[in-house]
Amino acid sequence: MTEVRVPTLGESVSEATVASWFKKPGDSVEVDEMLCELETDKVTVEVPSPAAGELAEIVAAEGETVGVDALLANIAEAGNAGPEETKPKASTEKKTQDGYSGADTPEPEESGSTETAKGGGEVDVMVPTLGESVSEATVGTWYKKEGDTVEADEMLCELETDKVSVEVPAPQAGTLGKILKAEGDTVEAGGKLATLLAGGAAASSAPKDDAPEPSASSDAKDGGDTEDAPSAKKLMAEKGLSPDDVTGTGKDGRIMKEDVLKAAEGGAKPKAEAPKPTPRAPSPAEDADGEERVKMTRLRQTIAKRLKEAQNTAAMLTTYNEVDMTGVMELRNEYKDLFQKKHGVKLGFMSFFTKACCHALKEVPEVNAEIDGTDVVYKHFVHMGIAVGTPTGLVVPVIRNADDMSFATIEKSINEMGVKARDGKLSMADMQGGTFTISNGGVYGSLMSSPILNPPQSGILGMHKIQERPMVVNGKIEIRPMMYLALSYDHRIVDGKGAVTFLVRVKEALEDPRRLLMDL
Template identity: 55%
Template sequence: MATEITVPALGESVTEGTIGEWLKQPGDAVAVDEPIASLETDKVAIEVPSSVAGVMSAHKAEVGDTVEVGAVIAIIEAGGSAAAAPATPEPAAKTAASASTTTESSSDVSQTLSPAVRRAVLEHGIDPSTVKGTGKDGRLTKEDVIAAAKAKGDTPAPAPAAASASAAPAQAAAPTSAPAGTRNTERVRMTRLRQTIAKRLKGAQDTAALLTTFNDVDMTAVIEARAKYKDLFAKKHDIKLGFMGFFAKAAHLALKDVPSVNAQIDGDEIVYHDYVDISVAVSAPNGLVVPVVRDVDKKGFAQIEKDIADFGRRARDGSLTMDDMSGGTFTISNGGVFGSLMSTPIINPPQSAVLGLHRIEDRPVVVDGEVVVRPMMYIALSYDHRLIDGREAVTALKIIKDAIEDPTRMLIDL
């Protein structure tokens, strides 16, 4: 019996998505609740599971197609047995690669490779069965293949030219080498998530009156506190004590004392929040995502660190949900993990402010009339000047600076 697989509900106000990748091909066996496709929405990538066990009969949409909630995207023959997929013409590049035993069929790989990964495997001559995948459920990513190629010291071989329909068989099988010094380009369609990021950031620039104020922070006290308590903290809470917990709690003090930094504009009204939900910018394979640590004002360091660590893990394996990303009254973005010295972060609409953190480096500073070397970090607060005055922005950033330089303030609510 044939069963139609439809696009599931994607979350509040989300009515459509884009087919990002087929995880099952026609002829593949499918188990109940096994993911068959990856669907990209404006915020996250969602895996579409099969409601029945059987065999993938047909795709009803192609990679890159936009599909609405409830639309049929695949047919599963329930209770069937796996069979070979319908024969399709093989490109010459695939034929040549098969001869060199570098495709997934010749390397006994059971997982389904995405088009981008398959192309990288062919270009670099990598046996995918020898590469450990870091994607969802251990699947290979393009970055995994490239890293394996670099480890081997290989460079991508020019892809053989595909034979035309009228070419002789001998000509079709013969790879064509690109001339030395050839300069190639590749066009890759932007993912739906990347398109949304681009629109939102540009929209923030077009709508908000953006301004950034800077300060620098002496990280000595926080570094010493971490060094002193990290082992006890990890033993008791089963999580490392990081910097983000300190900055989240310091931001809470600032947002409480300067409510406009925790507010947003809605039409001709200002919406103030009596809670602190901090969006934490996390790097994911397809772009930057901002899951929300809720009720920072009520949570301790351990729970904040656990929430952030969990978001980071789920961002990497693609399991963040729409609810994880909804809401948020303020954002913290840590460019320092990538080596950034200073930046002007862009607010995350409809929020009105974002705190940018940067790398820590030893710099000479004057303390009590003497030049000493201290671990310093530049911090930046970008804000919507329509709502937040310069005095308020500078005050909020100074509160964060003072709390980091003297963490006791966070304990006694100063």
């Protein structure tokens, strides 16, 4: 027997909940095939099979809470399961980026279904691999309907995850049979989406070489941008681009999300009018009063859970101050061109705020600490979390050892993380281990707000909009660019004096940036 145990869950995470089992006792499994999914307060962790064989016993059922290294299940290795049992299973679990097809299996037990498929039998359309640490998705759009003729590799539907959009192509030519998962349904990796009537009359009546009217795909192409990926159309609208501005790299010139991003980065000139959105059919979840019920994404569920936990656990308090941004803005305007020429990145405000916070955290270390049981863990380094808004929700990538970085390195790191967040390519490691967080609501126009802690951290700084206001300077009224700052902190380990001192040190460093150079 081979034991399946709970893997390391991440820094400061000691337990998880068993969310889903992808296999049941008696099922054959391959090495590294996903067995189950665990959920923590931070991330979702997939547990792969450590050996090939048969799942003999599930020890921890769905819904149970398990600790690190706890026993989840036992696997009878391949030698005990018997080659005749495991071999067919291995073939039927063969997956590729393009989907799943039982017609590819050469084993004797599957030969019947293979011959049937060639003669017009059913082929399953499966959920492809969704990406690292992603186990489920939502069916976004079906491009085909039941009974439509499809070609091999023609797009059938699009799946949406909390990170990326995944397109599902037809595993082979034929006719789309039964759609098993409708738009809006949640599906797991490896689940069945639909059935395809492969070959048969549908395929033979439409030869690939001569067919001038394979109707389904031709009609779609004649429909203008209806064949472009929905995620691409949405992004084109946001960027002010039309399909003529973007070169499609998908099948038959289909525009993908990556194509829009490249066009935007390449400085494509937007048309006078953004492309009109494709008319959307009424959702089954909509009622006569115009309400619509949409299931929360996994990312949004995690955000909601963590924010509520922060309110229920920490003794949160917020203190406010304001900072005159004249010094930072003058310094930035004076050196921004030289800075970009030398370092290849723009000099923004975030590097000043990151440096100012690192400076203040050294003086007030409890703001850079966390509670672990009855202990307070002080961090002698700063892993700075930078909150970034994305179309799917707020994420917090972490800039590691920010206290040892130069202005240029900080700007480059923030820029790299911002691009990864925008493209949905942040990994679990990119968002772990932060000791303090900065959230900039000013980019959305917020004048003042109270940020919520990012557990288990004890402090978060809220930046806001820079607004000119009349201020008394040396007995005279002057117009100054002012910004409100907010520090939310955990009052269990940070006293009011420490919180106010921290915010004052940040204010002093920003109003006189030379203090940062002299460590004052």
